[in-house]
Amino acid sequence: MRRLYIKTFGCQMNEYDSERIAELLAQSHGLEWVEDPALADLLILNTCSIREKAEDKVYTQLGFWRPYKEREPAPLIAVGGCVASQEGERLRRRVPFVDIVFGPQTLHRLPDLIDARLAEAAPQVDLAFPELEKFDRLPQRPGRHGPSAFVTVQEGCDKFCTFCVVPHTRGREYSRPVPDIVREVRQLLDQGVREITLLGQNVNAYRGASGLVGELGFADLLRRLARLPGLMRLRYTTSHPNNLDEDLIAAHGELAVLAPHLHLPVQSGSDRILRRMHRKHDVATYLQKIQALRQVRPEIRFSSDFIVGFPGESDADFAATMDLIEAVRFDQSYSFKYSPRPNTPALKLKDTVPEPVKEERLAILQGRINQLAQEYSRALVGTVQEVLVTGPSRRSAEEWTGKTPCNRSVNFPGPAGLTGQMVAVEITEALPNSLRGRFLPLRAVS
Numbered sequence: 001m002r003r004l005y006i007k008t009f010g011c012q013m014n015e016y017d018s019e020r021i022a023e024l025l026a027q028s029h030g031l032e033w034v035e036d037p038a039l040a041d042l043l044i045l046n047t048c049s050i051r052e053k054a055e056d057k058v059y060t061q062l063g064f065w066r067p068y069k070e071r072e073p074a075p076l077i078a079v080g081g082c083v084a085s086q087e088g089e090r091l092r093r094r095v096p097f098v099d100i101v102f103g104p105q106t107l108h109r110l111p112d113l114i115d116a117r118l119a120e121a122a123p124q125v126d127l128a129f130p131e132l133e134k135f136d137r138l139p140q141r142p143g144r145h146g147p148s149a150f151v152t153v154q155e156g157c158d159k160f161c162t163f164c165v166v167p168h169t170r171g172r173e174y175s176r177p178v179p180d181i182v183r184e185v186r187q188l189l190d191q192g193v194r195e196i197t198l199l200g201q202n203v204n205a206y207r208g209a210s211g212l213v214g215e216l217g218f219a220d221l222l223r224r225l226a227r228l229p230g231l232m233r234l235r236y237t238t239s240h241p242n243n244l245d246e247d248l249i250a251a252h253g254e255l256a257v258l259a260p261h262l263h264l265p266v267q268s269g270s271d272r273i274l275r276r277m278h279r280k281h282d283v284a285t286y287l288q289k290i291q292a293l294r295q296v297r298p299e300i301r302f303s304s305d306f307i308v309g310f311p312g313e314s315d316a317d318f319a320a321t322m323d324l325i326e327a328v329r330f331d332q333s334y335s336f337k338y339s340p341r342p343n344t345p346a347l348k349l350k351d352t353v354p355e356p357v358k359e360e361r362l363a364i365l366q367g368r369i370n371q372l373a374q375e376y377s378r379a380l381v382g383t384v385q386e387v388l389v390t391g392p393s394r395r396s397a398e399e400w401t402g403k404t405p406c407n408r409s410v411n412f413p414g415p416a417g418l419t420g421q422m423v424a425v426e427i428t429e430a431l432p433n434s435l436r437g438r439f440l441p442l443r444a445v446s
């Protein structure tokens, strides 16, 4: 076995897990990542089960890989992630040519599972939840990153929102020890990374062993990382409003390195629906936290998650969601129609909202958020932005692309060798999905 192909569905945590799997198998089996699945000796599908459609995609994808099994020697096929965790043996029975099924918490055991599959010629399934073992068994981060990298600091969730599979597929909340996180971030900064995004299903619920006495909360972890030399920008996702405490709000005012952009899922603008979702907060509390953040960091922008058509959602409930969008003026959203998920309490609720109504509400919601995003992009024209250059632009060889503090993509012409630099760019044009700019060499930021 020499060549590895990984296909990743779902969230940034799955992206991070896939990156770590590739690093692990490069070290344990010398596997090289290939872009063409037809050439791979091991194919891995890292799955997401957040929505019905996400699950269907898994079986479709495995169907595309079935013919590779005709090859001599046949490649191994492994399925990981949340659908694997949710379906387990059922998945294996439904797709018998799958060799290995592993969960988000057992991806570090893949080298052993591969060896066992080859030695015993029998399928391997490992869906245990051995909390911290995973990170202790993952190798050091080898250098192959651009200027931005993800670092998982927390996993699992104890919130049990009635529509969500995550607590069932990723397990209970646990936080990595502070020294392990600091070590991983230092390694990445030494390799030229300049922007770190901290990941967790409920990242701001982080409470990890300090390495000295007791634990540190999320705000203190941010303060600790913000002191690391070379770090230019720090982001984190995904948060729960209930874990956005005063200390974390204060940190947004203190830490210039903390990007003025926060993804804060709310799901609905109706208190009645929030109760049915078991979100454990109301709209007024959510707005207070937005207001408090704006007080300490006036330029901060927000994105969020929305579900339309949750069982029982009336026109008035949906109107309340649109009112909330007007009040906060979100910049971007991950928004979906409600779909019943296995093992979730909402499954017992009658799915009352007709599909065409869900479609219509989703279109209205996404249409309005796109308008707000365009409005904000237009307001940036004429301003000078600090842009972290992520690399050459795909648009033209003379151009660079990068991200503003508020996560907007900017393309601009500039001199050679700007990747990883924080530069000053005057915004000259707002396009539907990106900005154009003019490089200001004399105002270069780093």
Ligand code: SF4
Binding pocket: 157, 158, 159, 160, 161, 164, 165, 166, 167, 201, 202, 240
């Ligand atoms: S807080 Fe997020 S991850 Fe946790 S159950 Fe709710 S929606 Fe799912």
